[in-house]
Amino acid sequence: MNVVIYARYSSHNQNEQSIEGQLEYCRKYAKDHNYNIIHEYIDRATTGTNDNRPQFLQMIEDSNKKTFEGILVYQLDRFARNRYDSAIYKKKLSKNGVRVFSSRENISDDASGVLMESVLEGMAEYFSVELGQKIKRGMKINAENCYYNGGSVPLGLKLIEVDSNFTDVNGKIVKKKKFAIDEETVHIVKEIFDMYAKGKRVADIINYLNDKGIKTGLGKEFNKNSLRKMLLNKKYVGIYNYKEMEIKDGIPRIIDDETFNKVQDMMKKNKKAPARARAKTEYLLTTKLFCGHCKEMMTGHSGTSKTGKLHTYYKCNNSRIGFCDKKPIQKDYIEDLVVEQARNLLTDDNINKIAETVVKLAKENMDSGELKRLNRKLKELEKQKNNLFNSLKMCDIDTVKTSIFEEIQKIEVELTNIKNEIAIEESQSIKLTVPQVRFFLTQMRKGNIDDIKYRRLLINTLVYKVYLYDDSITIIFNTQNKTYEKKIPRVSDIESSLMGTSAPPISN
Ligand SMILES: [Zn+2]
Numbered sequence: 351m352n353v354v355i356y357a358r359y360s361s362h363n364q365n366e367q368s369i370e371g372q373l374e375y376c377r378k379y380a381k382d383h384n385y386n387i388i389h390e391y392i393d394r395a396t397t398g399t400n401d402n403r404p405q406f407l408q409m410i411e412d413s414n415k416k417t418f419e420g421i422l423v424y425q426l427d428r429f430a431r432n433r434y435d436s437a438i439y440k441k442k443l444s445k446n447g448v449r450v451f452s453s454r455e456n457i458s459d460d461a462s463g464v465l466m467e468s469v470l471e472g473m474a475e476y477f478s479v480e481l482g483q484k485i486k487r488g489m490k491i492n493a494e495n496c497y498y499n500g501g502s503v504p505l506g507l508k509l510i511e512v513d514s515n516f517t518d519v520n521g522k523i524v525k526k527k528k529f530a531i532d533e534e535t536v537h538i539v540k541e542i543f544d545m546y547a548k549g550k551r552v553a554d555i556i557n558y559l560n561d562k563g564i565k566t567g568l569g570k571e572f573n574k575n576s577l578r579k580m581l582l583n584k585k586y587v588g589i590y591n592y593k594e595m596e597i598k599d600g601i602p603r604i605i606d607d608e609t610f611n612k613v614q615d616m617m618k619k620n621k622k623a624p625a626r627a628r629a630k631t632e633y634l635l636t637t638k639l640f641c642g643h644c645k646e647m648m649t650g651h652s653g654t655s656k657t658g659k660l661h662t663y664y665k666c667n668n669s670r671i672g673f674c675d676k677k678p679i680q681k682d683y684i685e686d687l688v689v690e691q692a693r694n695l696l697t698d699d700n701i702n703k704i705a706e707t708v709v710k711l712a713k714e715n716m717d718s719g720e721l722k723r724l725n726r727k728l729k730e731l732e733k734q735k736n737n738l739f740n741s742l743k744m745c746d747i748d749t750v751k752t753s754i755f756e757e758i759q760k761i762e763v764e765l766t767n768i769k770n771e772i773a774i775e776e777s778q779s780i781k782l783t784v785p786q787v788r789f790f791l792t793q794m795r796k797g798n799i800d801d802i803k804y805r806r807l808l809i810n811t812l813v814y815k816v817y818l819y820d821d822s823i824t825i826i827f828n829t830q831n832k833t834y835e836k837k838i839p840r841v842s843d844i845e846s847s848l849m850g851t852s853a854p855p856i857s858n
Pocket residue numbers: 641642643644645646666667668669674675676
């Protein structure tokens with residue numbers, strides 16, 4: 351599995367583990383679990399007030415490329431500043447199949463906190479709770495004006511800054527941008543459309559481009575997919591698109607309609623039946639399932655038997671390298687069992703208890719988190735500003751006056767920054783009520799047990815850890831002190847029927 355490491359150091363807290371220390375823990379964890387580190391993202395807070403995390407936001411953005419499946423952090427509090435933050439970003443990441451791991455078992459991370467975060471995450475996912483409404487509205491207005499709204503910039507186009515600001519999806523205040531022709535690469539786009547329209551073979555076009563060292567808009571070598579995507583891109587005929595919205599002449603045009611339409615027709619004709627893509631199996635218990643023998647994580651694998659049947663199962667990481675004798679367990683069997691028990695947990699009585707706990711915790715969290723620190727800082731700065739004004743009034747030496755005035759201006763800038771941060775923090779928090787959470791959990795009880803989205807929701811929201819023994823299973827739920835234990839007598843039969851017929855080769 352490919353992972354990235356995220357390390358953060360803020361100077362607010364003197365007792366923090368250093369960046370190097372954090373990295374060391376994470377690297378060791380990766381090595382022990384056989385994870386492949388492909389990148390390290392590091393944020394060092396430069397001042398006491400500014401909590402910007404450029405590398406963190408970059409990492410969230412990079413998760414769109416789907417080159418890694420996990421983020422390793424030293425402790426979960428490195429990942430996010432508070433639980434709201436965490437829920438919002440984890441939701442984004444889970445869409446890209448990325449999970450967050452902590453390299454140190456976080457003892458202070460009590461079960462009730464985990465429950466609150468997972469319920470928030472679940473509510474965000476299931477009901478598409480509008481997290482950061484202001485930001486979404488901003489993006490719609492952007493689109494109506496044909497401003498750039500994120501995403502990759504196609505070859506032949508570039509971005510130019512427009513003199514106006516907006517808040518992007520990550521809550522960052524950035525300059526607005528518009529698409530413009532990139533004079534350096536525009537001829538390549540024309541050449542590519544021409545070549546295809548004249549009937550040149552796709553493989554030849556790709557070779558031609560790669561031989562010349564021409565890269566896609568994402569800076570990668572061309573392949574069939576990227577070429578196809580490029581030839582389909584309506585931006586080249588000047589159409590701006592965002593979600594379902596399309597605006598003609600919203601972007602400077604590169605390709606004329608005649609060539610573009612010809613290419614579209616040819617592509618339709620040349621389109622062969624797509625090779626049957628094997629659906630990517632999602633292992634819902636990843637990071638939650640542990641081996642009862644050695645307490646190591648069990649991870650998902652698949653293999654094809656001689657008859658061509660696909661087998662999917664979880665296997666103890668230690669047993670893969672010969673250090674544990676725990677046998678693998680069939681994926682569907684164990685997932686069905688856990689999903690069913692998670693659903694059984696949702697009795698009326700439990701739903702009430704969970705809703706009350708979550709709302710209480712959410713309130714406490716709101717009062718004690720980042721917002722409190724920012725408001726304190728705001729007050730402090732305002733006091734300083736007032737003091738300086740008073741000194742200014744009493745002062746009659748011009749040079750001193752000037753320096754006091756300069757000091758005030760500096761504080762003004764800091765005040766603006768803090769106010770922005772507070773606005774962002776507030777827009778990202780959701781105000782929860784008990785009936786809302788109760789409604790969510792009641793809905794959750796009614797879902798379709800065969801629907802993968804629903805199964806994922808149940809497991810992510812309610813299940814903390816699962817320990818699997820040879821003849822029994824222990825499920826620890828996110829709710830306080832709720833565990834479930836069960837003997838599973840038939841498990842060995844399943845194993846032997848799975849492993850006996852033909853040892854499936856591990857493809858993963
Ligand atoms: Zn084991």
